[in-house]
Amino acid sequence: MFLLALAGVYLxxxxxxxxxxxxxQVHQAADWKQDQDIQITRRMRTVGSRGRILDSRGRILAxxxxxxxxxxxxxxxxxxxxxxxxxxxxxxxxIRVLEKLLNRESGITEKKLERHFKRSSVLPLAVFxxxxxxxxxxxxxxGMELYGFDIETQSVRHNPFGAMACHVLGYxxxxxxxxxxxxxxxxxxxxxxxxxxxxxxxSYYDQYLAGVxxxxxxxxxxxxxxxxxxxxxxxxxxxxGPDLRLSIDASVQRALEKxxxxxxxxxxxxxxxxxxxxxxxxxxxxxxxxxxxxxxxxDPEKPLFNxxxxxxxxxxxxxxxxxxxxxxxxxxxxxxxxxxxxxxxxTHCANRWGHGPLNLRSALAHSCNTxxxxxxxxxxxxxxxxxxxxxxxxxxxxxDLYGESAGGVEPWQRQSAIGQGMLQVTPLxxxxxxxxxxxxxxxxxxxxxxxxxxxxxxxxxxxEFAPATYAKVRQGMEDVGEKYLQTWKxxxxxxxxxxxxxxxxxxxAERGPRNNRTKNTWMIAYAPADNPQIALSLVVENGESGAGxxxxxxxxxxxxxxxxxxxx
Amino acid sequence: xxxxDYLKRFDYLSFIAMILLIAMGGVFIKSAGAARSxxxxxxxxxxxxxxxxxxxxxxxxxxxxxWRKIFDFGAVPVYAASLAMLVLVLVAGxxxxxxKRWLWFFQPSEIGKFAVVLLLAHVFGHLAMKNPDExxxxxxxxxxxxxxxxxxxxxxxxxxxxxxxxxxxxxLLILVEPDLGTALVLxxxxxxxxxxxxxxxxxxxxxxxxxxxxxxxxxxxxxxAESLPxxxxxxxxxxxxxxxxxxxxxRIFVNPDADPYGSGWTLNQAKIAIGSGSFAGxxxxxxxxxxxxxxxxSVSMNDFIFAVLAEEAGFAGAxxxxxxxxxxxxxxxxxxxxxxxxxxxxxxVGISTIIFFxxxxxxxxxxxxxxxxxxxxxFISAGRTFLVALVASLGVMQSINIRAYQSxxxxxx
Numbered sequence: 001m002f003l004l005a006l007a008g009v010y011l012x013x014x015x016x017x018x019x020x021x022x023x024x025q026v027h028q029a030a031d032w033k034q035d036q037d038i039q040i041t042r043r044m045r046t047v048g049s050r051g052r053i054l055d056s057r058g059r060i061l062a063x064x065x066x067x068x069x070x071x072x073x074x075x076x077x078x079x080x081x082x083x084x085x086x087x088x089x090x091x092x093x094x095i096r097v098l099e100k101l102l103n104r105e106s107g108i109t110e111k112k113l114e115r116h117f118k119r120s121s122v123l124p125l126a127v128f129x130x131x132x133x134x135x136x137x138x139x140x141x142x143g144m145e146l147y148g149f150d151i152e153t154q155s156v157r158h159n160p161f162g163a164m165a166c167h168v169l170g171y172x173x174x175x176x177x178x179x180x181x182x183x184x185x186x187x188x189x190x191x192x193x194x195x196x197x198x199x200x201x202x203s204y205y206d207q208y209l210a211g212v213x214x215x216x217x218x219x220x221x222x223x224x225x226x227x228x229x230x231x232x233x234x235x236x237x238x239x240x241g242p243d244l245r246l247s248i249d250a251s252v253q254r255a256l257e258k259x260x261x262x263x264x265x266x267x268x269x270x271x272x273x274x275x276x277x278x279x280x281x282x283x284x285x286x287x288x289x290x291x292x293x294x295x296x297x298x299d300p301e302k303p304l305f306n307x308x309x310x311x312x313x314x315x316x317x318x319x320x321x322x323x324x325x326x327x328x329x330x331x332x333x334x335x336x337x338x339x340x341x342x343x344x345x346x347t348h349c350a351n352r353w354g355h356g357p358l359n360l361r362s363a364l365a366h367s368c369n370t371x372x373x374x375x376x377x378x379x380x381x382x383x384x385x386x387x388x389x390x391x392x393x394x395x396x397x398x399x400d401l402y403g404e405s406a407g408g409v410e411p412w413q414r415q416s417a418i419g420q421g422m423l424q425v426t427p428l429x430x431x432x433x434x435x436x437x438x439x440x441x442x443x444x445x446x447x448x449x450x451x452x453x454x455x456x457x458x459x460x461x462x463x464e465f466a467p468a469t470y471a472k473v474r475q476g477m478e479d480v481g482e483k484y485l486q487t488w489k490x491x492x493x494x495x496x497x498x499x500x501x502x503x504x505x506x507x508x509a510e511r512g513p514r515n516n517r518t519k520n521t522w523m524i525a526y527a528p529a530d531n532p533q534i535a536l537s538l539v540v541e542n543g544e545s546g547a548g549x550x551x552x553x554x555x556x557x558x559x560x561x562x563x564x565x566x567x568x
Numbered sequence: 569x570x571x572x573d574y575l576k577r578f579d580y581l582s583f584i585a586m587i588l589l590i591a592m593g594g595v596f597i598k599s600a601g602a603a604r605s606x607x608x609x610x611x612x613x614x615x616x617x618x619x620x621x622x623x624x625x626x627x628x629x630x631x632x633x634x635w636r637k638i639f640d641f642g643a644v645p646v647y648a649a650s651l652a653m654l655v656l657v658l659v660a661g662x663x664x665x666x667x668k669r670w671l672w673f674f675q676p677s678e679i680g681k682f683a684v685v686l687l688l689a690h691v692f693g694h695l696a697m698k699n700p701d702e703x704x705x706x707x708x709x710x711x712x713x714x715x716x717x718x719x720x721x722x723x724x725x726x727x728x729x730x731x732x733x734x735x736x737x738x739x740l741l742i743l744v745e746p747d748l749g750t751a752l753v754l755x756x757x758x759x760x761x762x763x764x765x766x767x768x769x770x771x772x773x774x775x776x777x778x779x780x781x782x783x784x785x786x787x788x789x790x791x792x793a794e795s796l797p798x799x800x801x802x803x804x805x806x807x808x809x810x811x812x813x814x815x816x817x818x819r820i821f822v823n824p825d826a827d828p829y830g831s832g833w834t835l836n837q838a839k840i841a842i843g844s845g846s847f848a849g850x851x852x853x854x855x856x857x858x859x860x861x862x863x864x865x866s867v868s869m870n871d872f873i874f875a876v877l878a879e880e881a882g883f884a885g886a887x888x889x890x891x892x893x894x895x896x897x898x899x900x901x902x903x904x905x906x907x908x909x910x911x912x913x914x915x916x917v918g919i920s921t922i923i924f925f926x927x928x929x930x931x932x933x934x935x936x937x938x939x940x941x942x943x944x945x946x947f948i949s950a951g952r953t954f955l956v957a958l959v960a961s962l963g964v965m966q967s968i969n970i971r972a973y974q975s976x977x978x979x980x981x
Contacts, residue, residue: 002764006917007901010924014894017931018887024843024935025883032843039840040860221860 040219042122042226044190045183048211048238049155053169053201055250056278056450060160062169062202062288064195067156068131070098070139071124074117075225076148088114094148095127101142102135104128121224123190124152157195157202159288165253167282167306168401168448170200171291188215200306201448204400205244214238245450247276255560257281259553265520265540266307268431269557272532274451275435275444275460277399279557280428282307309397309404312424313539316507317367317546318522319388319419321437321473324360324372326387327379328469334360335468344370347415360469364476365483367506369418376417385412390463392432392443393425399446404428419507430537434524437473438503438532441465477503478529484551485525485558497565498558500528506546518542523550527558534561574632577970582899585892586962589947590620590955592877592889597950599853600868600876603861612869612950619952623959630963634971638964639911643690647734650676650683654741661745674953677750680738682957684754685918687734688761693911695723695765728768731758748814749941753925755779760921761914764904787822790815794823821939831940834872837862838934842878842886849882870949871942874934886931893927893946896920896962903969912968919961 024032053062072091080090092110099106106127116125127149131139139149157172172195179191194213197206214237218226256267260283269279284303286296296304305311328334340363342354349355349369355362363371376384388394394409405426413421428446436443441463451457465473481502489495507522521543526535536554543549598613630638653676662670735758742751762772786808793804805815819826820835828836841857850856857863858876868876878886900920907913923946930945932938944951946958 003901003905003917006760006764006921007898010897010901010920011894013924013928014890014897016937017928018890020935020937021842021878021883021886021890021931024839025845025878025886026847028843029846032840033846036840036844036856039862040856219856219860222862227860 040221042189042218042220043186044122044192044216044218045179045186045188046192046214046216046238047155047194048213049240050157050172050195050211051209051241052243053209054243054245055248055253056246056276057249058245059250061165061246061248061250062157062159064155065158066153067129068136069126069152069154070128070131070135071126071150071152072148073124073150073226074121075221075227078223078225084114084117088117091117091148094146098127098139098142098146098149101138102128102131104135120190122218122220122226124150126152126154129154130156155195157288161250161254162289163285163287164250164257165248165281166200166285166288167308168200168248168280169288170202170204171198171288172196172202173198183213186215199304200401201244201246204402205449209241209244211241212239246448247271247278247450248280248448249278252279252557252561253281255279255557257283257285259538259556260285260540263540264301264307264542265538266311266427267536267538267553267557268308268427268446269534269536269561270431270435270444270446272435272438272444272526272535274457275432275446276451277446277448278534278561280308280448282311306401306403307427307539309399309401309426309428311426311539312405312407313426313520313522314421314423314509314511315419315425315430316509316520316522317369317419318430318433318505318507318524318537319417319423319425320364320367320372321477321505322388322391322393322433323376323379323384323417324364324469324473324476325391325437325465326384327375328466328473329387329464330379330383331466332375332378332469334466334472336360338363338371338374340368340370342370344373345414347373347418360472361476361479364473364505365479367480372418373414376414381412381414381416384417385409388423390443390461391436393423393429397428397432397446399428400448419509427537427539430522430524430539431535434505434526434537435532435535436463437477438526438535440470474503474529477505477526480504480506481525481527481529484523484547485555488552488555498527498555498562499565500558500562501530502527502558503529503532504554506551508543508546519544521546521549523547523554525554525558527562574970577972578631579899579903579966579969582896582962583966585895585899586947586959587624589889589892589896590617590624590959592892593873593948593950593955594620595852596873596877596880596948597869599855599880600858600865600873602853603858603868604865609869615952616950616955619955620959623956626956627959627963627966630960631966631970633967635912635915635964635967636909636971638967639686639690639693639915643686647683647687650680651738651741654680654738658741658744674956675951676953677742677745677747678951678953679957680742681750681754681757681922682919682961684735684738685757685761685915685922685961688731688758689911689915689918691730691734692727692761692765692767693909693914695727695767696910696913723765723767725768725771728762728771731762731767746811747942749929749943752941753922753929753943756925757918757921761918764914764917765910787818790818791822794819794826817940821936824936834864834867835933835936835940837864838872838875839936841875842935845879845882845886847883849878849880849885852880855879870944870951871930871940872934873949874931874945877948878934889948890927890931893923897924897927900965903965903972906972907968908972912972916965916968919965923958 050064052060055061077087077091080087091113095106095108108127174193175196176191176193197203221227252269256269256279260267260281264283266282270277284301286303337357337359339357340349340355342349342352347369355366355368358368358371388409394407396404396406407424407426407429409423411422415421416423432444432446442460444460481504485502485504487495487497502525504523504525509520510517511520512518521540523546524537526532536557538550538554540549594613594617597616601610601612604610653671657671657676735754739751739754759776793801808815816827816831820832824835826832837857841863855876857879858868863872863875897920900916904913904916907916926943926946929938929941929943933940944954
């Protein structure tokens with residue numbers, strides 16, 4: 001009897017256990033699982049790879065390359081001891097050993113190490129960045145005694161051409177992104193830093209180039225260390241960002257930059273048809289892979305300054321075609337002649353004795369100041385100013401870069417008609433002007449990003465040029481091109497000729513105080529003259545003359561684009 | 569007896585349940601050991617199974633012997649020996665986990681538990697007869713050497729005193745080690761045995777009620793104290809006659825959030841382990857709590873091995889385990905019912921109670937139903953002394969079971 005009761009009690013006891021276990025393990029299972037998950041899971045937002053920047057033929061101008069870093073994994077030092085200070089000391093020792101082996105400073109202090117162990121023990125700590133092959137093998141060989149290290153590859157921005165197009169390409173920095181909206185709700189424990197464009201196209205197209213982020217989940221043990229990094233339970237990989245294709249042609253860019261080497265100045269080559277920028281450079285330049293920002297900031301030559309789009313210069317005689325076109329629009333006779341006597345209302349001409357009788361064509365060819373000052377008086381300053389504005393001066397071109405200068409045409413002065421005075425233009429604006437003259441009046445919007453075949457591009461403003469004047473302007477410029485660009489003799493006195501005919505205008509703008517005058521020497525051009533494809537503008541600071549300084553350089557660039565005519 | 573009879577009467581059910589539980593022990597000790605850093609602990613499951621092998625051999629030997637002879641020749645010597653060891657361990661024992669509990673490689677307190685049951689059964693067996701007349705024919709003699717016509721000796725208060733002596737001396741020695749949990753488990757075992765033998769029934773019942781009330785008061789005080797600010801708490805706790813860690817265990821029983829980084833941590837991690845196991849478990853060897861060290865490694869192989877089992881085998885595994893234990897306990901009571909004499913009956917009751925209480929306390933404390941004590945899970949927790957003593961006792965019970973109907977037969981050995 002008693003035994004029966006006892007059996008009942010015991011059975012009841014087991015039942016109680018079973019029921020409670022059912023409640024805990026089945027009913028409450030989700031809650032407990034969640035408790036556990038909160039305890040053991042860490043979520044990290046990882047970065048997708050940044051897209052590349054390519055030239056018009058697919059050559060890589062900017063890409064992400066793998067930088068191999070030696071990183072320290074805090075969880076490997078758990079075996080050093082239970083106390084934090086012991087672990088940090090053990091890690092520090094190993095870092096010192098590696099420093100000796102690699103003969104390189106790590107820049108990690110005891111304090112920094114301790115802080116990392118305390119706050120970010122889930123993350124690897126980068127100790128040495130960008131190991132070369134020798135260093136890599138050293139670290140790998142000493143894996144046994146140097147426990148706690150691992151090699152991690154990190155995305156680093158790399159420009160295979162070094163300094164080419166450095167101003168337009170720009171550079172990136174590493175930044176932990178601020179999460180918005182949905183992402184902020186996901187409550188990551190750690191957000192990995194991303195590459196973010198700080199200048200140039202990297203900055204302008206930053207969102208476009210950025211990759212799609214991924215997620216990585218790891219389990220941590222009771223001490224907060226990651227267990228089994230390779231077998232991490234969850235996460236999605238990020239995506240690489242799309243490539244950015246430019247209209248820039250690296251070979252033309254190289255030719256342009258070669259001509260600017262050693263001088264201060266800028267040059268732009270654009271398409272007369274759609275405004276695509278084929279080459280654009282500013283000098284001095286810097287190597288995107290190795291530059292020091294602080295050093296460049298302190299450099300008095302201001303290498304960080306993109307003179308092609310931000311440099312404001314007086315255009316000098318290159319403005320004269322605009323004056324001419326303004327005159328034509330105002331109704332001035334294109335065939336009118338004027339006798340240059342060498343001086344007009346106090347301003348001298350380049351030829352002190354005067355050019356004699358000139359018409360519009362010959363005046364352009366000789367770049368006669370007095371002719372154009374006289375023409376300006378006939379046309380009216382406000383008309384010329386208006387023409388200038390219509391051709392894009394005084395406002396930004398709208399190129400896809402930040403930091404463009406608008407230049408300025410006002411206040412209008414007498415000298416503005418010949419490209420001096422308060423008239424300020426950028427090399428880019430002058431290239432647009434040259435292209436407008438070349439293509440019959442379309443003021444194009446320059447663009448660095450390649451225009452895709454399916455893209456609808458808004459048509460450019462079409463200006464009306466007075467036909468007779470326009471013809472004269474073109475002829476005049478063709479004469480200039482013929483004279484300064486078409487043919488030349490090399491060191492061995494052999495005559496060379498460009499494969500195409502050109503049209504051009506020189507310019508020499510004087511500036512500075514009377515006792516220290518310098519000259520900004522210009523050349524604008526387009527080619528081929530009969531069927532224009534490209535327009536070019538080039539300015540060299542501190543030069544001799546437009547023809548002498550800028551001319552040969554422009555010619556070399558055209559030679560690079562079109563080649564020479566074969567000699568028979 | 570003939571071997572064929574042995575085979576016919578052998579209780580296979582309880583034997584197989586025991587083997588299965590021992591196997592489970594091997595599996596989960598191995599799993600828990602995998603998270604440990606010392607090779608010794610990683611291979612502890614091999615020691616466990618080897619010890620089990622030895623114990624099972626002992627089981628068979630004991631089951632083939634006549635249990636009455638074991639009682640006659642063994643009860644007192646075993647008890648005396650364990651008393652001696654308990655004294656010895658206090659003097660010359662190895663210090664581990666804050667207490668002198670080990671003598672060489674075994675724990676005297678684990679043997680003590682069974683020795684007490686054995687002696688109690690031997691001494692008071694005559695009071696637990698199915699038929700009081702049978703004791704005249706029993707092979708055992710009663711301690712007092714009194715004549716058999718007098719009222720059953722030791723049935724009254726005097727018996728109670730004797731019982732207290734038999735239980736109390738080793739209990740005290742165990743308490744001093746200190747090992748409150750083991751000492752405590754003697755209480756239900758002996759109380760049930762005393763009830764079964766009807767020793768001073770009324771007195772014992774009263775004492776039990778009083779003890780329950782006292783326990784209730786203690787828990788109530790602690791519950792009340794938990795809702796007070798810390799300063800007040802200290803005043804109350806310092807007045808209770810318990811050690812610090814015992815108080816903290818009682819506190820977290822009452823208030824699970826009380827000691828989040830001490831005892832509360834273990835309990836919470838155990839609950840997480842058990843809860844996250846859900847129905848089917850996470851798979852043997854794949855338990856996260858033990859793998860990641862949230863369940864403290866020092867307890868994952870013994871006291872809290874159930875948490876590992878529950879996380880890895882789920883409710884299904886836990887329920888299977890409980891079923892196997894239920895089989896053993898209930899078969900034990902069945903053996904008690906058909907035991908040839910009172911000693912066997914008492915012994916079976918005592919052993920079954922010990923097993924039940926261990927299982928109940930161990931599982932309940934892992935889920936917060938009972939306060940944490942150091943009671944291991946029979947067959948499954950790593951602990952060689954306990955395993956051998958337990959299996960040996962079951963061997964004796966098997967002998968009792970086999971010879972159950974021999975009282976009316978001619979004695980044959």
